Each structure stands twice: as C-alpha cells, then as structure tokens.
Amino acid sequence: MLPxxxxxxxxxxxxxxxxxxxxxxxALTIGTTIAIYAVVDAIVLRPFALARQDRLVxxxxxxxxxxxxxxxxxxxxxxxxxxxxQSFESLAVFGSVNLQLTIGDGSARARVPYAVVSxxxxxxxxxxxxxxxxxxxxxELGTRARTVVLSHDLWMRRYGADPLAVGxxxxxxxxxxxxxxxLEIIGVMPAGFDFPRGAGLWLPxxxxxxEIGERFGNPDQMVANxxxxxxxxxxxxxxxxxxxxxxLTSVIHQLQPARASxxxxxxxxxxxxxYLLGPTRPVLWTVLAAAVLMLxxxxxxxxxxxxxxxxxxxxxxxxxxALGASHAQLVQQSLCESVLLAVAGSVGAGLVAWLxxxxxxxxxxxxxxxxxxxxLVAPGVFAMNVGLVGAATILSGxxxxxxAGRLDAGSxxxxxxRAAANRRERRLQRMLVxxxxxxxxxxxxxxxxxxxxxxxxxxxxxxxxxxxxxxIDVEPDTAGEERWDAFYGALLARIEALPxxxxxxxxxxxxxxxxxxNDVRPVLRGQPDERTWARNPLANLESxxxxxxxxxxxxxxxxxxxxxxxxxRSAQVLIVSESAAARYWPGQDPIGQVLVVPAQxxxxxxxxxxxxxxxxxxxxxxxxxLTDPRxxxxxxxxxxxxxxxxxxxxxxxxxxxxxxxxxxxxRELDANVHVGGATTMREVVSREGAPWRFAxxxxxxxxxxxxxxxxxxxxxxxxxxxxxxxxxxxxRSALGASPRRLRRDILGEGMRLAACGxxxxxxxxxxxxxxxxxxxxxxxxxxxxSTVGAALIxxxxxxxxxVLPANRASTTDPAEALRSE
Numbered sequence: 004m005l006p007x008x009x010x011x012x013x014x015x016x017x018x019x020x021x022x023x024x025x026x027x028x029x030a031l032t033i034g035t036t037i038a039i040y041a042v043v044d045a046i047v048l049r050p051f052a053l054a055r056q057d058r059l060v061x062x063x064x065x066x067x068x069x070x071x072x073x074x075x076x077x078x079x080x081x082x083x084x085x086x087x088x089q090s091f092e093s094l095a096v097f098g099s100v101n102l103q104l105t106i107g108d109g110s111a112r113a114r115v116p117y118a119v120v121s122x123x124x125x126x127x128x129x130x131x132x133x134x135x136x137x138x139x140x141x142x143e144l145g146t147r148a149r150t151v152v153l154s155h156d157l158w159m160r161r162y163g164a165d166p167l168a169v170g171x172x173x174x175x176x177x178x179x180x181x182x183x184x185x186l187e188i189i190g191v192m193p194a195g196f197d198f199p200r201g202a203g204l205w206l207p208x209x210x211x212x213x214e215i216g217e218r219f220g221n222p223d224q225m226v227a228n229x230x231x232x233x234x235x236x237x238x239x240x241x242x243x244x245x246x247x248x249x250x251l252t253s254v255i256h257q258l259q260p261a262r263a264s265x266x267x268x269x270x271x272x273x274x275x276x277x278y279l280l281g282p283t284r285p286v287l288w289t290v291l292a293a294a295v296l297m298l299x300x301x302x303x304x305x306x307x308x309x310x311x312x313x314x315x316x317x318x319x320x321x322x323x324x325a326l327g328a329s330h331a332q333l334v335q336q337s338l339c340e341s342v343l344l345a346v347a348g349s350v351g352a353g354l355v356a357w358l359x360x361x362x363x364x365x366x367x368x369x370x371x372x373x374x375x376x377x378x379l380v381a382p383g384v385f386a387m388n389v390g391l392v393g394a395a396t397i398l399s400g401x402x403x404x405x406x407a408g409r410l411d412a413g414s415x416x417x418x419x420x421r422a423a424a425n426r427r428e429r430r431l432q433r434m435l436v437x438x439x440x441x442x443x444x445x446x447x448x449x450x451x452x453x454x455x456x457x458x459x460x461x462x463x464x465x466x467x468x469x470x471x472x473x474x475i476d477v478e479p480d481t482a483g484e485e486r487w488d489a490f491y492g493a494l495l496a497r498i499e500a501l502p503x504x505x506x507x508x509x510x511x512x513x514x515x516x517x518x519x520x521n522d523v524r525p526v527l528r529g530q531p532d533e534r535t536w537a538r539n540p541l542a543n544l545e546s547x548x549x550x551x552x553x554x555x556x557x558x559x560x561x562x563x564x565x566x567x568x569x570x571x572r573s574a575q576v577l578i579v580s581e582s583a584a585a586r587y588w589p590g591q592d593p594i595g596q597v598l599v600v601p602a603q604x605x606x607x608x609x610x611x612x613x614x615x616x617x618x619x620x621x622x623x624x625x626x627x628x629l630t631d632p633r634x635x636x637x638x639x640x641x642x643x644x645x646x647x648x649x650x651x652x653x654x655x656x657x658x659x660x661x662x663x664x665x666x667x668x669x670r671e672l673d674a675n676v677h678v679g680g681a682t683t684m685r686e687v688v689s690r691e692g693a694p695w696r697f698a699x700x701x702x703x704x705x706x707x708x709x710x711x712x713x714x715x716x717x718x719x720x721x722x723x724x725x726x727x728x729x730x731x732x733x734x735r736s737a738l739g740a741s742p743r744r745l746r747r748d749i750l751g752e753g754m755r756l757a758a759c760g761x762x763x764x765x766x767x768x769x770x771x772x773x774x775x776x777x778x779x780x781x782x783x784x785x786x787x788x789s790t791v792g793a794a795l796i797x798x799x800x801x802x803x804x805x806v807l808p809a810n811r812a813s814t815t816d817p818a819e820a821l822r823s824e
Contacts, residue, residue, distance in 0.1 A: 029348025034355025054129025079227030341400025440760025451789025466624030476679030714804030
C-alpha cells in the first residue's frame with residue numbers, strides 16, 4: 004500500500020496544475036457544504052428544549068380567502084377542543100405576542116417582555132423547571148396574578164443565579180395605569196427554554212383576563228371568549244399534524260353554531276419547528292441541497308479531469324503493464340491519488356468552512372433563532388465532514404479507477420491510439436457532462452425563482468414610503484387616557500420642533516410589526532344581530548394621530564384625513580383602506596357610510612363607540628407582513644381606546660441620528676417613560692424580505708459557479724474526446740476535411756450534450772420548484788422565465804466551454820497526429 008501512496012504522491016506532484024485545481028475545487032465545495040450543514044445543524048436539526056418535539060404543534064384559526072389567515076383563539080375554545088378532539092394528548096394556550104411589564108422600583112426598574120400562559124403550558128411543552136415548580140390549576144384562580152415563573156436569563160441577571168430567589172416576591176407593574184403588585188416567584192426555567200421566544204417571565208392567563216373582564220362586568224365571558232392566544236398541543240402517537248388539522252377544523256365547524264357565530268374558521272396546526280423557524284427552515288434546506296449538488300458537480304469535474312489526465316498518459320500506463328505491473332496496481336494508484344486529493348481538499352475545506360460560516364451568519368436574517376450556537380466542531384458536523392470527504396473520494400475516483408482497470412496495453416501499444424478507450428469511456432463521459440449541465444440548470448432555475456420572489460416583494464405596494472422614516476416605541480408611565488393623550492400631544496410637538504424633522508405621528512401598531520394585531524369585525528348599518536354581521540370580514544384596527552398619513556406618505560384616495568378637531572367630544576369618525584371600502588360597500592361610495600367597531604379594545608374608561616362615519620379612504624398598508632394584506636380601519640387617537648405607542652418620524656436625513664433626541668424629549672415629559680429600540684422603516688422592510696434575499700444570494704453564487712463548472716466539465720470532456728479521436732481527426736484532415744468542418748463537428752457534439760443536459764435539468768427544475776413552492780412569493784413553481792432562462796444560461800456557458808476543444812480539433816496537423824500515433 005505504501006508504494007502505491009508514494010507513487011500517487013509523486014504523480015500528483017509532477018502534475019501540479021491538475022493537483023491544485025482538483026484540491027481547490029474540493030476545498031471550495033466541501034468547505035461550503037460543511038458550513039451550510041453547520042448552520043442547518045444548529046438551527047434546524049438541533050432539537051429545542053422541548054420534550055418529544057416532533058409531537059408538539061402550534062394552533063390558530065383562520066379564514067382562508069377572507070383576508071384573515073391568522074386569527075387568535077380563546078381559552079374557552081381550547082377547552083371545547085380538549086373535550087371534543089381525539090388528536091391531542093394535551094392542550095394549553097400562550098399569548099400570541101409577548102407583552103411588556105415593569106419590574107422593580109426606583110433605579111432598579113426595568114422593562115421585561117412576558118408571556119401569559121394557561122396552567123398546563125409547561126407540562127404540554129414537556130420542560131420541567133430548573134428550580135421550584137411551574138403553574139398549577141390553583142394559580143389560575145382569582146382575579147389577580149399572584150405567582151410568576153422566571154426565565155433563566157432574567158434569573159441570572161437579576162438574582163445572580165441565587166437558588167433562594169424561588170419563594171421571594173417580585174414587584175411588577177403590568178400597566179402604567181396601575182400601582183405595583185407583588186408576585187411570588189415559584190420557579191425558574193432551564194437555560195435552553197425560550198418559548199415563546201424572548202419571554203423573560205411567564206404569568207398565568209386566567210387571572211389577568213378576569214381582571215380585565217371585571218372592568219366591563221363580564222369576567223367569565225372575558226376568560227372564555229377573549230381571543231389573544233395561540234394553542235400549544237401535544238399530538239397523540241401516530242397522529243400527524245395534517246390529520247389533527249382536518250379533525251380540529253371539523254370540530255370547530257360543529258361547535259361554531261353553539262358559539263353564536265355564523266362564520267366558522269378553519270384550524271391551522273403547525274409543527275413547532277415550522278412555527279419557530281418560519282420560512283428560514285425550507286430556505287436553509289434549499290441552500291444545503293444546492294451545496295450538495297455543487298459538490299457533486301465538482302466531483303464529476305475532477306473525475307473527468309482525472310480521466311483526461313490518465314488518457315494523455317495511457318502509453319506510459321500501457322508500458323508499465325507490459326513491464327509486469329498489474330491492473331490492480333494501476334487501480335490502487337488511481338484510488339490513492341483520489342484519496343490524497345480528497346485529504347488535501349479537506350484541509351483547505353476547514354478554512355473555507357470557517358470563512359463561509361461567518362459570511363452566512365452575517366448574511367442570515369437577524370431574527371433567525373440560535374445563530375450564536377453555530378459551530379464547526381459539533382459531532383454531527385464532524386461526521387458530515389468525514390462523510391463528505393469519503394463521498395468525494397468515491398465520486399471523483401471511481402471513474403478514473405475503472406479507466407485504469409480496463410486499460411488494454413496491447414491495443415494501445417500496437418495501434419498507437421486510444422481506441423480501446425473510445426467506446427468504453429465516451430458513454431460515461433457524456434453522462435457526466437449531461438448531469439453537470441442538468442444540475443447547473445436546476446441551480447440556476449432555483450436562483451431565478453428566488454430572484455423573482457424578491458422582485459415581487461420589492462414590488463409589493465407597501466402603502467407608505469420607508470425612506471427617512473424613524474420608528475420608536477414610547478409608552479409613558481402615566482394613568483388615564485386624557486393624560487396619555489396629553490403626553491403624546493406634547494411629545495409630537497417637541498419632536499416636530501427638532502432639526503431635520505419633517506413631521507411626526509403615532510400609531511397603535513406600526514406597519515410590519517408582526518402577524519398579530521387588533522382584529523375586529525365591524526358592524527354595518529342594517530345588520531341587526533350577530534349572526535348577520537359575523538359574516539363580515541375581519542379588519543385590522545389601528546389608532547393614529549392626525550398627521551399619520553402625511554408622515555407615512557400614504558395617499559388619501561377620497562375624502563379627508565383626521566384633524567385636531569376629531570376629539571372625544573366631536574362626532575365619531577374613521578378612515579378605511581381601499582380594500583376595506585371595496586369589501587364592505589362594493590359598488591357604493593364609502594364616504595358617509597357608518598359602522599360600529601365592537602368593543603375589542605384595551606382596558607379603558609371611554610364609552611362604547613357610537614356609529615362611526617367614514618370620512619376618508621386611503622391606500623392599503625401592509626401591517627401584518629409583506630405577503631399578508633389586510634382590511635384596515637383607522638380611528639383618530641383622541642377618540643380611540645387603543646393607546647398609540649409607536650412613534651414615527653419623517654426626517655430629511657439619517658433617521659437614526661434623531662433617536663437620542665426623541666428619547667430625551669420623551670424623558671423630559673416623563674422620567675419613567677419606557678422608550679424601546681429605535682429602527683428605521685427601511686430596515687424593517689428589508690428584514691421582512693431577508694429570508695428570500697438570503698436564499699437568492701446563496702443560490703445565485705452556487706448557480707454561477709455551477710455554470711462555470713459545467714462549462715469547464717464540458718470543455719474537459721470535449722478535450723478528452725479530441726485527444727481520443729486525434730488519429731481520426733488527422734485522417735479526416737488529410738482526406739480534405741476543412742478546419743471549419745472539424746470545428747463544427749466538435750461544437751455540435753458539445754451543444755448536443757448541453758441540450759440534453761438542459762432538457763434533463765428542465766425536469767429537475769420543475770421538481771425543485773415544487774419542493775420550494777411554499778416559500779415562493781407570487782411566483783409559480785414552474786415559472787417559465789426561471790426555467791427557460793436557466794437553460795439558456797447553461798447552454799451559453801457550455802458553448803463557451805466548447806470553444807477551446809473545437810479550436811484544438813480544427814488545428815490538428817495530420818502528419819503530426821499520425822506520426823505521434
């Protein structure tokens with residue numbers, strides 16, 4: 004074995020160009036694949052801190068085709084599901100969004116995100132506490148929360164990992180309107196538990212709902228019907244998420260008449276990993292598949308170059324056979340060369356993987372969970388590295404070994420030609436070329452699909468201009484709606500007085516703040532009972548200050564905008580979006596129409612809204628997501644119980660330069676005001692499309708490299724063919740074949756292979772499109788522009804690869820070719 008390794012090393016050292024090229028190709032493709040697998044391993048494959056994660060699902064309702072794909076659920080609904088559904092072992096609820104509370108007093112005060120959950124939540128999740136206990140049924144009694152469970156991070160920061168923190172009292176303020184209250188810390192969750200993501204602590208849901216309900220005289224109804232949750236379910240063994248979804252939809256439709264509603268939603272049952280990862284999961288799998296395809300192309304290229312190199316040395320190999328060497332020795336040397344190339348490539352792959360992983364982390368969307376846990380030394384990543392090196396050795400070395408093992412020394416030495424290799428190798432050679440072109444087409448088509456998805460996202464009518472627009476959260480520590488309104492009136496005036504500020508406004512929930520908002524079902528005139536208006540489509544309810552549409556540069560299509568005269572003492576008015584006007588009053592003039600927004604609102608003291616008159620129509624704005632248009636209804640902030648809390652500032656320069664001044668203005672008015680993180684709306688819009696842009700960039704890099712490798716592979720294949728047919732070409736040239744005719748024959752051979760590869764790749768691209776169809780945006784999986792464009796690019800690249808071999812064939816000297824044979 005050692006002599007074969009020594010001979011292989013000497014052979015590679017003599018042919019340094021081939022050795023460097025093959026090693027570089029393997030280092031690039033193996034390293035890139037390892038880096039992407041490390042990302043997939045950390046984010047997708049590594050389980051979350053949830054027991055039997057494959058059995059956990061997140062559930063919500065939705066109205067397919069009715070502008071409301073995500074509708075929250077109520078505690079009472081989940082209780083009904085628990086009684087009538089057979090698909091779940093257990094069910095619980097958690098808040099659809101994390102809320103904010105204040106902990107501590109004086110200088111130790113801090114704002115902390117928290118989640119409200121039902122008592123079975125932690126047992127359904129299957130994660131026991133690190134210290135103490137979690138909620139029990141007794142914690143949900145009463146009208147005030149009395150217990151709290153801390154996250155590991157908050158426990159470390161506030162209590163320095165003191166185990167005696169369990170049993171202490173935590174002073175919290177849930178709302179600016181209320182005094183501090185004391186809660187008993189009953190447990191601490193382990194470090195890996197981060198669900199719902201970002202929650203610093205957990206409170207029981209029912210007491211808070213009863214407390215809200217007591218203000219309106221209906222605590223039990225509030226607990227049963229207030230829809231602010233998602234459900235967390237644990238499936239029974241053998242039950243799939245799709246089966247549970249079908250069954251639960253049937254249960255909802257059966258129970259809906261009993262809940263006095265004529266509009267029955269459907270259930271959405273989503274596996275927990277798909278809920279936590281969103282579009283990142285399929286995008287990462289797509290990128291990993293592309294990397295594996297790239298590695299396959301590189302191995303095929305190396306194999307072709309290896310065979311081309313062996314074909315040029317076949318006289319020397321035949322001489323060795325004639326002098327007593329065995330075919331087994333030639334095969335052994337060829338395999339040793341492949342192993343040495345793979346080992347050399349794996350050394351370089353380590354550096355490539357390190358660099359690529361850092362680039363991927365920087366390029367990945369910022370909200371992808373567990374980015375900080377990506378590592379190249381994880382056991383799974385190491386095993387994948389070993390497997391890829393082994394696979395690369397086999398894929399790149401099998402054909403050269405077969406070529407060496409079938410060499411006919413007598414034919415080569417007697418005829419002075421490579422005729423023995425012609426028929427045996429040409430078919431496999433052509434198959435490899437066709438497969439390389441096909442893979443290139445698949446990758447280029449995938450790139451096209453994501454490019455078109457990104458273009459569709461960019462073309463999405465946002466309804467506002469995100470440039471030079473600052474967004475910042477401001478919540479004063481003040482009680483009473485009039486004082487809240489006064490604070491915001493003074494704050495906006497101070498902000499507008501700042502240099503470089505064009506205008507400022509405030510809104511309840513800014514655009515693109517998440518999939519959850521304040522959904523209401525308006526009541527229109529002539530709808531006397533709930534069974535009539537329950538068929539109305541849901542609307543996204545917003546509360547805005549006077550200049551909101553001017554600040555956002557949202558077009559007013561009809562009527563007028565709000566003005567300072569629209570106060571609680573004036574006539575009740577509202578503005579609707581263009582889509583809402585078309586849905587609620589089709590074919591009618593919406594101006595002057597009236598509706599009532601039901602009492603789905605935050606706690607407050609204002610009376611139930613009277614009939615509200617439509618005074619204006621504005622263009623649609625994307626509030627829930629770039630791909631999730633809704634019907635929007637706007638109330639003037641001074642007439643609404645929905646307290647504005649997002650400030651938006653239009654500037655003439657860089658918006659972030661004003662963030663500190665806005666914070667200072669808010670703190671001058673209220674020393675205890677909570678000012679959240681500032682961002683620009685341009686950054687918000689970019690973040691929404693980040694998963695698609697990430698996939699587009701990576702696939703574009705892979706697609707371009709695949710086209711180059713396909714061209715190189717085709718060029719090497721044709722060069723081998725020209726070398727094998729040198730005698731034939733010399734004879735044809737001697738018999739009068741023109742250089743143009745020889746060039747055309749070689750080009751024709753290459754383009755036929757490219758056409759076959761493109762046809763095969765076209766079919767592969769259709770399958771690829773169906774596989775990623777769930778994350779495409781307004782693009783068909785069989786998009787003809789992407790597939791046809793990919794085929795044309797691959798053929799063009801192949802044509803470039805054919806030029807050099809065709810020129811070599813056309814310049815064959817008959818005398819020299821025959822003499823060398």
